[in-house]
Amino acid sequence: MFPLLPQVSSVTVPAVAVAPGKVLVSILQSDVPEIAKELKKAFGQAQFHIMADTDLSTDEYIHLLDAGASSVFVSGESAVDLAASGVPAGRLTVIGSKPDNLDVGGVFLKDTPALEDVATLASTFAKQLLPSGGAPVVYVNVEDPKAAADLAATGATVVVSSAKLTTEHQADKLDDKFPIADLLLASLSTDRQDGLYTTLVTDVLNQSLGLVYSSAESIKEAIRTGTGVYQSRRHGLWYKGKESGNTQKLIRIETDCDGDCLKFIVEQTGAGFCHFNTESCFSAAQGISCLEKTLQQRLQNAPAGSYTKRLFDDSDLLRAKIMEEAEELVEAKDAEEVSWEAADLIYFAMVKVVKEGVSWAQVMNNLDSKHMKISRRKGDAKQKWVDALGIKRQKVDEKPKEEKKEEKKEEIKEDGKIQLNHINADTASKAEIETVLARPAQKTSDIMKLVLPIVEGVKTGGDKKLLELTEKFDGVKLESPILTAPFSEDLMKISDDVKASIDMSIANVKKFHAAQLDTTELVVETQPGVVCKRFSRPIESVGLYIPGGTAVLPSTSLHLGVPAMVAGCKNIVLASPPRKDGTLSPEVVYVAHQIGAKAVVLAGGAQAVAAMAYGTESVPKVDKIMGPGNQFVTAAKMYVSNDTTAKVAIDMPAGPSEVLVICDKHANPAFVASDLLSQAEHGVDSQVILLAVDCDQKHLDAIDEELHAQALALPRVDIIRKCIAHSSALSVKTMDEAFKLSNQYAPEHLILQIEDADKYVPLVDHAGSIFVGAYSPESCGDYSSGTNHTLPTYGYARMYSGVNTGTFTKHITSQQLxxxxxxxxxxxxxxxxxxxxxxxxxxxxxxxxxxxxxx
Known part of the structure; x- marks a missing residue:
């Protein structure tokens, strides 16, 4: 529909996207919290889009999309970030050119291009269907509304200042403004000889009222008057209800995909649309629409003492009936019973809706708003119902994996109990057990679409592009992307305690990895006079990726750097994202100094991987890249290792960090809980699994109590809460069953809190590293015991080893005859x-x- 835009407090509205049912709202950055509350209320069922005066944060854009915005108009860089956060392609409109390898719902051309260029782009977009359906849209900014009609005719959606538009169409009333109707007409087409447009008329619930025809003149009058005006093929302009009183308020106009059919959405008054004084020219209203009208009538004239009148007058009775019918629906068994009880519940719910003066259209609007949300709730019941029904633990659901992929952003109740989801393997289905052992889904192809432009940008743009991306992703503007040795003392000021701890850890890791160093030369005479040899050599240049993000990880720098030093690598280069002040964690710089690193790249993510893989003006190219990271780092590592022009290897693929703990009834609940929490604090996507062998309910409850109490005392409790919400405990009867499931999962960290733990180690076929016994917490392996903490995740322990001295060497063979x-x-x-x-x-x-x- 094309009336001038409604006024929204705290919102500037300088522009309207001139297309059926669409409005483009421009907002100020400071208005985000307020506008989200008002948008849906202001625009109702209209399709509205958002463009901020400056780039907002990812969370702010998602806040606006959650409020019902069909899409947000953003920069290409923000589109990449939002796509990575799970925003569907169709909800993103890019201002300017579309980023490579990224599907979006449209582009907005601020600087109006030539007409033929717009036509070509619109035609191309019409053939490029989005994964979710539909085609991208070309939005064109138009300063002169008189030129807009030609642009609209190309299939583009034109954006014109609302101040320059008018609903009037008569020349003497235009006042130098341009008729909105002319823009709509420019986008329409018809093959009828009389030039009319087939028009479907519906109510706000999308129920068909009748089929009529529209002309250019009737469309102009409909927009001018805001009422239903059509073209009678016998009597000319038809102002609906002018004589009968059955008038229509025009809500909006839509066109079909080809622009040759119109849809008028109206609010019908009086007896109805049809000339037979019925609501519709088709069948009478059914279902919800019929129920709503019946209840609205009975609210006005139901006789005293009637059941419906009692429901309207007695709030306690209505409340009781709604709760009664809800319970009966829950207990219904077969399809017939479920459909019957659902109908009863809907009836009483509709009594409540009508009694409170709410329309079914408002309910539908709220359903649509929920559908438009990007953020997802976890969906737990309120505690009072959990307690009333005697539910002690949340059970793992059996929703399809594809549905689970959409639940990326969970809303976890901040004061709820932090506890695992408990499953009994004896009574659980195979699907439930598989769900417990399933890793978080990673859409490699989608991630690669986002990573590829970053990698290629650094490959071709060098230092300049690397610095741009560091400013974008890490929020810091640097003069140089690299620190070179020798490192300034000012960059590694740490306390004596921290220094001593790092020194001890380096010594232990060095001792264990030095023992792994292959210094012998293998010599075999396969035949007399045929001598074959095999000997090792260090990889000359290595790149070590040290994550930043939610935790500072100097431990990773020593676990990667010490084996490289022991192996004898000549050039050791670290990469780690800088802090907001442009510096690195002094602990990381200290480790870099201790291992003899030549340089530290001040960058993270895919851009750091690309810099080390290809080299830049400042960053030396390396031969192999090691280290953990998020899915973008992993995707970048996988990409460069497959690019023959990079000539670089990687240590292993990776996913989010994970732990699997096997405990028995002898395990100390506090120890078990602490091991689970030490993994959960890594991040919300970390995976925590407990296999409880022959443990009774009392023991499981004690673990849960410890888990909750210890978590509340930790500074990263918010991260832990979200991680534990999707983590599970699986009860099994025997050790054989536990180790079978563990080998099936192939965990990064396997902790054995069981009696005589060491005798069960031979049962382990697949694990990154094993922590044997009650006094071997994962933390010791992460820091100071000597084993390496860079381990295969996501099930790759089935075929990969953790980082070791051999990771930094290669073997050469020779033969002499x-x-x-x-x-x-x-x-x-x-x-x-x-x-x-x-x-x-x-x-x-x-x-x-x-x-x-x-x-």
């Missing part, structure tokens, strides 16, 4: 070469054997 040796194996070599048709291979041996015969 004497005359005797060549005489022995030469004939076999010649025969096989001839079999493969490689005559030059055969000749290399033959010329030597022939020469030997002549001597």
């Amino acid at each position: 004497t005359r005797e040796g060549l005489e022995i194996i030469g004939p076999a070599v010649m025969t096989l070469a001839a079999t493969e048709g490689l005559d030059a291979h055969r000749m290399a041996v033959k010329v030597r054997l022939d020469a030997m015969k002549k001597e």
Whole structure:
């Protein structure tokens, strides 16, 4: 619909996107909290879009989308961030050019291009369907409304200042403004000889009222008057209800996908739309619409003492009936009973709706608003109902995995109990057990679309692009992207306690990894005179990625750096995102100094991986990249390792960090809880699993109590709360069953809090690292015991080892043949070469054997 925009407090509205049912609202950054409350109320069922005066944060954009905005108009960089946060492509409109490899719902051309260019782009977009359906839209900013009609005719959606538009269409009333109707007409087409447009008329609930025709003149009058005006093929302009009194308020106008059919959405008054004084020219209203009208009538004239009148007058009775019917629906078993009880519940709910003066259209608007939300709630019942029904623990749901993928942003109740989801393996279905052991889904193809432009940007743009991305993602503007050795003392000021702890950890890690160093030369004489050798050499240049994000990780720098130093790598380069002041954690710089690193790259994410893989003006290229990171770091590592122009290897693929604890009835609940929490605090996507072997309910409750109490005392409790919300405890009867499930899961960290733990280690086939016994917490391996904490995650422990000294070395083989040796194996070599048709291979041996015969 095209009336001038409604006024919204705290909102500036300088522009309207001129297309059926669409409005574009421009807001000020400071208005975000207030506007979210008012948008849906102001625009009702209209399709509205948001454009801020400056780029907002990801959370603010999502807040506006949650409020019902169909899309947000954002920069290309913000579109990449929002897509990575789970915002569907169709909800993003990019201002300017579309980022490569990123689907979006449209582009907004602020600077109006040539008409033919707009037509070409609109035609191209019409053929590029989005994953969720529909095609991208071209929005064109138009300063001169008189030129807008031509642009609208190309299929583009034109954006014109509302101050320049009018609902009037008569020349003497335009006052230098441009008729909105002319813009709509420019986007329409018809193949009828009389030039009319087929028009479907519906009410606000989308129920068909009738089929009519519209002309250019009737459309102009409908927009001018804000009423239903159509074209009668016999009587000319038809102002609906002018004679009968059954008038219509025009809510909005929509067009179909081809622009040759109109849809008028109206509020009908009087007896109805049809000339037979019925509501519709088609069948009478059914279902909710019929129920709503019946209840509205009975609210006005139901006889005293009637059941419906009692429900309207007695709030306690109505409340009781709603709760009664809800319980009966919950207890219904078969399809017939469920449908019957659901109908009863809807009836009493509608009595409440009508009694409170709420329309079903408002309910539908709220349903639509919930559908438009990006943020997702976890969906737990309120505690009073949990207590009333005797539910002690939340059970793992059996929703399809595809649905679970959409639940990326959970709203966790801040004062709820922090406890695991409990499942009994004896009574659980196979699907429930698989759900417990399932990792968080990673959409590799979607992530790669976002990572590829970043990697290619650094590859071609060097330092300049790296600094731009560091400013964008880390919020800090740097002069140089790198620190080079020797590092200033000012950059590594740490307390004596921290220094001593790091020094001890380095010594232990060095001792364990030095023992792994292969310094021997393997020599085997396979035949007399044929000597084969194998020996190791260090990888010359290595890049070590040290995550930043929600935690500072100097431990990762020493667990990667010490093996590199022990292996003898000549060039060790670290990369880690800078802090807001542009500096690095002094602990990381201290470790870099201790391991003899040549440089530290001040960058994180995919851009840091790209800088080390390809090299820049300042960042030296490396031969192999190691280290954990988020899904963007992992995707970048996978990409560069497959790019032959990069000539770089990686340690292993990775996912979010994870722990699996096996405990028995002898395990100390406080110890078990502490091990689970030490993993949960890494991040909300970390995975925590407990396999409880032959534990009774009292023991499980004690673990939950410890988990909750310890978590509340931790500074990262908010992260822990969200992590534990999707973590589970699985009760099993036997050790054999526990280790079978553990090997199926192949955890990064496996903790054995069981009696005689060491005797069960032979049962472990797949794990990154094992922590044996009650006094071997994961924390010790993460820091100071000596083993490496950079381990395979996401099930890759089935085929990858954790980082070790061998990760930083390669093996070379050699062979040396004497005359005797060549005489022995030469004939076999010649025969096989001839079999493969490689005559030059055969000749290399033959010329030597022939020469030997002549001597």
